[in-house]
Amino acid sequence: MIDEKHDFLVIRPAEEADVSLLAEFIRGIAEYEKLLDQVVADETILHESFFGSQPSAEALIAEWEGKPAGFAVFFENFSTFMGRSGLYLEDLYVNPEYRRKGIGKALLARLAKIAVERGCPRFEWVALDWNQNAIDLYEKWGAEQLKQWRIFRLSGENLAKLAGTSY
Amino acid sequence: MIDEKHDFLVIRPAEEADVSLLAEFIRGIAEYEKLLDQVVADETILHESFFGSQPSAEALIAEWEGKPAGFAVFFENFSTFMGRSGLYLEDLYVNPEYRRKGIGKALLARLAKIAVERGCPRFEWVALDWNQNAIDLYEKWGAEQLKQWRIFRLSGENLAKLAGTSY
Numbered sequence: 557m558i559d560e561k562h563d564f565l566v567i568r569p570a571e572e573a574d575v576s577l578l579a580e581f582i583r584g585i586a587e588y589e590k591l592l593d594q595v596v597a598d599e600t601i602l603h604e605s606f607f608g609s610q611p612s613a614e615a616l617i618a619e620w621e622g623k624p625a626g627f628a629v630f631f632e633n634f635s636t637f638m639g640r641s642g643l644y645l646e647d648l649y650v651n652p653e654y655r656r657k658g659i660g661k662a663l664l665a666r667l668a669k670i671a672v673e674r675g676c677p678r679f680e681w682v683a684l685d686w687n688q689n690a691i692d693l694y695e696k697w698g699a700e701q702l703k704q705w706r707i708f709r710l711s712g713e714n715l716a717k718l719a720g721t722s723y
Numbered sequence: 724m725i726d727e728k729h730d731f732l733v734i735r736p737a738e739e740a741d742v743s744l745l746a747e748f749i750r751g752i753a754e755y756e757k758l759l760d761q762v763v764a765d766e767t768i769l770h771e772s773f774f775g776s777q778p779s780a781e782a783l784i785a786e787w788e789g790k791p792a793g794f795a796v797f798f799e800n801f802s803t804f805m806g807r808s809g810l811y812l813e814d815l816y817v818n819p820e821y822r823r824k825g826i827g828k829a830l831l832a833r834l835a836k837i838a839v840e841r842g843c844p845r846f847e848w849v850a851l852d853w854n855q856n857a858i859d860l861y862e863k864w865g866a867e868q869l870k871q872w873r874i875f876r877l878s879g880e881n882l883a884k885l886a887g888t889s890y
Contacts, residue, residue, distance in 0.1 A: 565890060567890075582803050582804065582806075585803070586804060591804065594804045594805075595804045596804065596805050596806060596807075596844075597803065597804060597805060597806025597807075598806070601806035601807065602806050605801065605806050605807065605808075612799060612801045612807070612808045613801040613803075629801070629803050631800060631801045632779060633798060633800060633811065633813075634772065634779045634780035634796070634798045634813055635813070636749055636752070636764065636780075636796050636813050636814040637749065637753060637758065637761045637762045637763060637764060638761075638763050638764060639749075639763060639764025639765070639768035639769050639772050640763075640764075640768065640772065640779070641772075641779045644800065646800075646801055646802070646803050647803040658890055661888070661890065662890035664885060665885050665886065665888040665890055666890075668877060668882055668883075668885040668886035668888075669886040669887075671877075671882060671886065672882065672883060672886040677763075677878055677879075677882075678876055678877070678878045678882075679876070679877040679878070679882055680874060680875065680876045680877075681874075681875055682872045682873060682874050682875065683872070683873055683875060684871050684872060684873075685870075685871050685872070685873050686871070691873070691875075694875050697877075697881075697885055698877055698880075698881025698882075698884055698885060699875040699876060699877045699881070700875065700876050700877075700878075700881075701873055701874070701875055702873075702874040702875070702876055703852075703873070704851050704852050704853070705849045705850070705851060705852070705874050706849060706850055706851075706852050706858070706868055706869075706870070707847060707848075707849050707868070707869040707872050707874070708847065708848055708849065708850060708858075708861050708866040708867065708868055708869070709845055709846070709847045709866060709867050709869055710835060710838075710845070710846040710847075710864075710865055710866045710867075711844055711845045711846070711867075712844075713865075714864075714865025714866070714867075715835055715838060715839065715844075715845075715846055715865075716835075716839060717865060718831060718832050718835040718864055718865060719832065719835035719836040719838065719839040720836075721828070721832040721835075723732060723734075723825055723828065723829035723832055723833075
């Protein structure tokens with residue numbers, strides 16, 4: 557049964573030829589998250605980020621029966637307490653027509669495997685609090701929700717203003 | 724007045740000779756966050772992480788009248804939508820006896836400056852939801868709290884279990 561599923565689903569690292577596919581997926585996830593107005597990344601920027609001389613992220617592609625069905629973007633972060641890198645999943649997306657086939661879980665499982673192989677003690681990601689379906693699955697798969705932590709972001713004018721503060 | 728403050732406070736990048744100081748600071752922050760049992764990092768691990776052949780994080784040291792008073796640990800993360808790196812502050816700590824002197828803000832301001840210099844469009848960090856003093860300051864300095872996002876973490880046995888899942 558497992559072998560049979562393997563015939564349909566392939567998870568592979570993204571290659572340079574996948575840049576336009578990655579751009580398409582990113583617009584897909586932004587639309588789903590209702591954040592399309594925030595997307596700045598184009599193919600030139602993505603090529604540099606994933607395949608430039610100093611890549612800042614990596615990606616996995618999921619193919620179902622040979623067709624691109626989903627993707628995951630990840631990078632290594634750092635835990636001060638562990639003194640080591642962890643794996644951080646920045647985005648995971650499965651095209652609507654390929655959902656409910658276990659592709660999301662397969663991408664997460666592959667990332668967990670990469671974390672173990674690289675000696676990363678933690679594998680982390682974020683989810684929107686209204687996405688209860690996803691949250692239920694993450695918890696079912698053993699992820700702990702870090703309920704006490706809140707994320708803060710400085711950008712644009714406020715970032716420039718603090719950057720210019722004298723001390 | 725600003726120049727006068729500069730005489731007391733120096734913010735500088737951490738150097739190899741600072742590894743034991745970094746280890747001390749990390750225990751300090753863990754104690755403050757009531758998470759001392761989670762600290763695994765020792766001097767060997769920290770040396771490799773900050774000054775090894777492939778550093779996974781960077782640190783700033785704050786000195787007040789020539790004495791170490793605080794530190795910040797940071798790395799570059801990645802935003803899929805921006806297609807670019809952001810600056811991520813992993814930890815910031817000021818020794819209790821040096822608080823209320825503006826050292827925390829000076830560390831944040833220096834990091835904001837580094838983000839701008841490196842072309843990072845976002846500067847992000849997390850805070851514990853009971854740390855209202857810190858949250859009030861972050862918001863005063865222009866940071867936006869991303870209230871909709873929740874953090875998930877897989878580690879230990881649950882990480883190994885998902886890593887071993889067939890698909």
